[in-house]
Amino acid sequence: MEREVTDILESYVRDAWWAPDAGASSVAVLDASTGEVVTHVSTSGIDLAGALDHARTVGQASLGALTFHQRALLLKEFAVALTARKEELYELSKRAGATVRDSLNDVDGGIGVLFTYASKGRRELPNAQVYLDGPVEPLAKDGSFLGRHVYSRLPGVAVQINAFNFPMWGALEKFAPAFLAGVPSLVKPATPTAYIAEAWVRILVKTGRLPAGSLQLVSGPVPGLFDHLGLGDLVGFTGSASTAAGLREQAAPGVRFTSETDSINASVLGPDALPGTPEFDAYIKQLLVELTTKAGQKCTAIRRAIVPSAAVDAVVDALRGKIAERVVVGDPHAEGVTMGPLVSREQRDEVLRAVAALQESGGRVVVGSTDAPDVLRADGTTGPAPDGAFVAPMVLAFDGDAAALPDAVHDVEAFGPVASLLPYRSVDEAADLVGRGGGSLVTSVATADPSVAATLLARTAAYNGRLLFLDRDDAPTSTGHGAPVPHLVHGGPGRAGGGEELGGIRAVLHHMQRTAVQGSPAMLTALTGVWHQGAASRSDKHPFRKPLAELRIGDQFASPLRAVTLDDIETFAHFTGDLFYAHMDEEAAAANPFFPGRVAHGYLLVSWAAGLFVDPAPGPVLANYGLENLRFVTPVSPGDEVRVVLTAKQITPRETDEYGEVRWDAVLLNQRDEIVATYDVLTLVAKTWDEVDA
Numbered sequence: 001m002e003r004e005v006t007d008i009l010e011s012y013v014r015d016a017w018w019a020p021d022a023g024a025s026s027v028a029v030l031d032a033s034t035g036e037v038v039t040h041v042s043t044s045g046i047d048l049a050g051a052l053d054h055a056r057t058v059g060q061a062s063l064g065a066l067t068f069h070q071r072a073l074l075l076k077e078f079a080v081a082l083t084a085r086k087e088e089l090y091e092l093s094k095r096a097g098a099t100v101r102d103s104l105n106d107v108d109g110g111i112g113v114l115f116t117y118a119s120k121g122r123r124e125l126p127n128a129q130v131y132l133d134g135p136v137e138p139l140a141k142d143g144s145f146l147g148r149h150v151y152s153r154l155p156g157v158a159v160q161i162n163a164f165n166f167p168m169w170g171a172l173e174k175f176a177p178a179f180l181a182g183v184p185s186l187v188k189p190a191t192p193t194a195y196i197a198e199a200w201v202r203i204l205v206k207t208g209r210l211p212a213g214s215l216q217l218v219s220g221p222v223p224g225l226f227d228h229l230g231l232g233d234l235v236g237f238t239g240s241a242s243t244a245a246g247l248r249e250q251a252a253p254g255v256r257f258t259s260e261t262d263s264i265n266a267s268v269l270g271p272d273a274l275p276g277t278p279e280f281d282a283y284i285k286q287l288l289v290e291l292t293t294k295a296g297q298k299c300t301a302i303r304r305a306i307v308p309s310a311a312v313d314a315v316v317d318a319l320r321g322k323i324a325e326r327v328v329v330g331d332p333h334a335e336g337v338t339m340g341p342l343v344s345r346e347q348r349d350e351v352l353r354a355v356a357a358l359q360e361s362g363g364r365v366v367v368g369s370t371d372a373p374d375v376l377r378a379d380g381t382t383g384p385a386p387d388g389a390f391v392a393p394m395v396l397a398f399d400g401d402a403a404a405l406p407d408a409v410h411d412v413e414a415f416g417p418v419a420s421l422l423p424y425r426s427v428d429e430a431a432d433l434v435g436r437g438g439g440s441l442v443t444s445v446a447t448a449d450p451s452v453a454a455t456l457l458a459r460t461a462a463y464n465g466r467l468l469f470l471d472r473d474d475a476p477t478s479t480g481h482g483a484p485v486p487h488l489v490h491g492g493p494g495r496a497g498g499g500e501e502l503g504g505i506r507a508v509l510h511h512m513q514r515t516a517v518q519g520s521p522a523m524l525t526a527l528t529g530v531w532h533q534g535a536a537s538r539s540d541k542h543p544f545r546k547p548l549a550e551l552r553i554g555d556q557f558a559s560p561l562r563a564v565t566l567d568d569i570e571t572f573a574h575f576t577g578d579l580f581y582a583h584m585d586e587e588a589a590a591a592n593p594f595f596p597g598r599v600a601h602g603y604l605l606v607s608w609a610a611g612l613f614v615d616p617a618p619g620p621v622l623a624n625y626g627l628e629n630l631r632f633v634t635p636v637s638p639g640d641e642v643r644v645v646l647t648a649k650q651i652t653p654r655e656t657d658e659y660g661e662v663r664w665d666a667v668l669l670n671q672r673d674e675i676v677a678t679y680d681v682l683t684l685v686a687k688t689w690d691e692v693d694a
């Protein structure tokens with residue numbers, strides 16, 4: 001890094017770097033491979049209440065001044081800044097045992113989350129501060145009383161307590177949605193990798209673009225923190241189930257607490273995925289990746305490989321072969337190392353204890369060994385490394401009926417390169433085994449047989465946050481069993497913590513309160529910035545002549561009526577080739593319960609509507625990029641007349657472009673003012689337009 005990790009790690013509170021009192025008691029953080037001291041961590045003397053207060057006042061105010069799109073663009077700037085310095089982050093991560101391939105998950109994965117939210121925030125959220133959920137609910141017959149659901153940001157602080165295994169990804173997957181929602185974050189990294197969290201925070205601070213109070217970092221213990229939390233605050237926790245349980249109890253009523261904890265994830269080899277099939281090969285490859293990436297220290301790693309009993313030996317042989325061929329255990333600083341140590345010797349001891357517990361309950365180590373492995377050291381020599389936290393990849397096989405397998409295989413999480421191999425005899429038995437994990441983050445299934453997949457989906461979805469079906473078609477492009485993607489929900493029921501993270505905009509909404517709002521059309525229009533049917537409108541000038549600088553919601557154009565003839569219907573039918581009987585055959589159409597006889601094509605009416613509302617001369621409207629929510633309500637017969645009313649409903653200026661999006665409310669009516677069709681027209685409109693120069 002530009003700055004060496006110091007003797008004692010600084011925290012970032014109240015928009016300044018903060019160092020603990022000189023001589024304060026601290027915890028040493030050691031290099032995972034060599035045991036050398038990397039840094040010390042301490043929070044002695046820190047003002048946690050002050051930090052929370054700063055977030056709630058300064059952080060809330062600075063984020064509140066920005067729209068979703070402005071926050072999204074800042075996330076993109078942060079992602080770009082981190083990308084420029086990711087090599088330094090890889091280098092630093094090696095000290096925690098991460099190979100560069102591991103850092104693709106942590107460093108690049110974290111940056112990817114920022115980019116994804118930067119993009120989703122601008123595509124899926126309005127350029128505003130509230131988010132509307134679902135359609136308008138008419139609550140009075142005459143349209144004067146409406147209801148709808150509105151999300152607004154929580155007024156507090158998002159406390160993010162992270163696990164040691166993903167100091168970047170794990171932190172950024174919480175920070176990005178909180179930031180986008182407009183809620184300031186207080187990040188508490190896990191001590192063993194706190195220096196990596198400090199490094200990415202330092203890069204973000206260095207950009208000079210962090211809104212004041214929007215991000216704080218507290219490295220070290222946080223005693224009493226929960227005493228200061230209340231309604232409007234959130235806690236997002238990742239780590240052990242026992243810590244989660246303790247903290248959940250400490251959280252005051254009203255604090256939103258989500259946790260993501262131990263998970264005894266499963267991977268099922270389908271009965272059809274026999275040796276020699278592409279699904280078998282994909283299964284073995286995936287198992288190897290999950291065992292060795294981050295040395296198995298992934299909340300999503302495969303802990304239970306559930307395989308047909310007849311395939312157990314083949315799986316063991318194939319995995320042994322792959323490990324011999326591919327896995328080089330050692331210090332990630334050494335060229336050629338493919339699996340690093342665990343994060344600390346404490347974690348190594350913990351993993352060996354878990355393996356011993358699995359052995360005691362009947363597990364046989366069939367791949368690898370519990371002996372300390374010889375490793376490739378940073379200087380290129382090979383041999384023991386007693387000061388490092390190394391363990392070999394291991395698989396334990398269990399025998400016997402699925403129902404009689406010991407509870408330990410479903411309970412004990414060896415948080416390292418360790419998996420149990422469990423035999424099954426029927427797909428139902430495999431499903432039972434998956435469920436006995438008590439709730440998992442993810443289960444993968446290698447099968448090309450949709451009926452196997454359907455049974456497992458029906459039987460196991462309720463026990464999992466995510467299911468991955470691996471077959472020959474998606475195996476080459478699959479993002480993998482252990483890789484949560486920002487677009488999809490990450491989290492799982494029961495033992496996995498019961499929380500949900502990521503899942504695209506869902507994660508942003510977790511930081512917001514959904515409130516049902518009732519009122520008149522005018523009031524809802526004023527409150528939401530979206531025009532509601534029944535609110536005031538203005539028809540001073542054709543709205544297509546108004547650039548965004550001039551256009552206001554409620555600006556309206558109402559066309560005259562246009563007659564519909566049988567000739568028109570015939571012409572449209574032959575021109576487009578749409579000779580459907582409802583338009584062409586009087587007798588057949590009349591026999592249809594929905595039509596009085598031949599009727600006009602819905603698309604003819606929508607096309608006419610465009611002709612009726614358009615202002616054709618060059619102007620600020622640049623493009624029509626689609627229609628949404630199109631519904632045909634009343635059929636139109638020859639002899640009827642139609643007209644259209646077009647109203648500017650929502651205006652979304654784009655931050656970085658010279659134009660924005662305008663959503664128009666379109667209503668087609670007949671000569672009796674019955675609604676013929678309703679839809680939204682989506683256009684791009686220039687921010688400015690000079691009629692004189694045009």
Ligand code: NDP
Nearest residue numbers: 162163164189190191238239240243260261262299413415
């Ligand atoms: P912990 O639950 O002990 O720690 C997780 C986070 O909680 C760390 O940031 C830790 O900080 C913090 N923490 C601990 N106690 C408190 C407290 N009283 N108040 C506030 N924060 C607290 O898990 P570990 O990191 O020690 O890992 C232990 C086990 O957890 C692993 O062996 C594994 O089984 C499981 N685990 C599961 C993960 C998952 O993603 N599902 C990820 C990592 C671990 P500090 O480090 O400073 O103590």
